[in-house]
Amino acid sequence: MMTPFDVWAPMFRAPFFGDVTQEIVPRVFSPDIAGSAEIEVRSQTDVASYGTQLGKVFEAQQTLAAATKTDLPEIDKLVTQIEGVKDQSKDAIRADVERALARLKAVDKEGWRTLTRSE
Numbered sequence: 001m002m003t004p005f006d007v008w009a010p011m012f013r014a015p016f017f018g019d020v021t022q023e024i025v026p027r028v029f030s031p032d033i034a035g036s037a038e039i040e041v042r043s044q045t046d047v048a049s050y051g052t053q054l055g056k057v058f059e060a061q062q063t064l065a066a067a068t069k070t071d072l073p074e075i076d077k078l079v080t081q082i083e084g085v086k087d088q089s090k091d092a093i094r095a096d097v098e099r100a101l102a103r104l105k106a107v108d109k110e111g112w113r114t115l116t117r118s119e
Contacts, residue, residue, distance in 0.1 A: 051082075 044050060058079050065072045105112040 055082075 048056075058075055061072060061075050062079070064070075065075070101112060101116065104115070
């Protein structure tokens with residue numbers, strides 16, 4: 001759902017600060033989360049993102065559902081929507097990489113050659 005502020009957000013820049021981004025990590029929500037915030041952060045950064053972790057859970061649910069002939073329409077819909085977002089993101093990601101490679105080529109041709117060499 002969009003708010004009236006979403007239209008203007010891309011044009012607004014706080015003085016002397018530039019774009020504002022926020023990283024969401026467990027301790028942002030509460031310093032008193034159940035478990036250890038350090039373990040949560042390390043699990044997400046060193047092992048697997050939340051998306052990867054949830055993907056494994058969805059995969060297991062779908063495997064069990066198929067084995068037991070149980071329909072899981074909500075899970076199937078989520079998986080389909082996530083795959084759609086991934087597909088839609090491919091073009092933007094490729095464009096980002098192309099821009100980054102063009103910048104690299106301009107300042108470090110040897111590095112660019114190394115990265116663009118096909119195997």
